[in-house]
Amino acid sequence: xxxxxxxxTLAFQAPAVTSPSGHEPRNVLHRLAGRLTKxxxxxxxxxxxxxxxERDLRDIGINRGDIERLFDPGFAQEYAERGQPWVTxx
Numbered sequence: 001x002x003x004x005x006x007x008x009t010l011a012f013q014a015p016a017v018t019s020p021s022g023h024e025p026r027n028v029l030h031r032l033a034g035r036l037t038k039x040x041x042x043x044x045x046x047x048x049x050x051x052x053x054e055r056d057l058r059d060i061g062i063n064r065g066d067i068e069r070l071f072d073p074g075f076a077q078e079y080a081e082r083g084q085p086w087v088t089x090x
Contacts, residue, residue, distance in 0.1 A: 042071055045071070046067060046068075046070075046071050049062075049067045049070075050064075050067060
């Protein structure tokens with residue numbers, strides 16, 4: 001039995017369990033896994049930019065000093081407060 005089919009089999013058999021905060025444990029774990037995935041992707045994206053040469057960075061409109069700032073959560077919020085559009089890093 002694969003993990004995928006085992007998960008769905010157990011999902012139908014498991015009783016509805018909620019934590020004291022009222023959240024289902026599966027939802028909490030799902031959100032945590034999503035956050036970890038986003039964090040790993042951010043680290044991979046930052047590493048790719050750090051490994052890029054100066055010409056490639058110039059082509060996309062940033063310099064080496066901007067890389068760490070781009071992945072700072074406060075940076076996107078600062079842009080939003082100024083009314084400037086900015087795509088939040090994954």
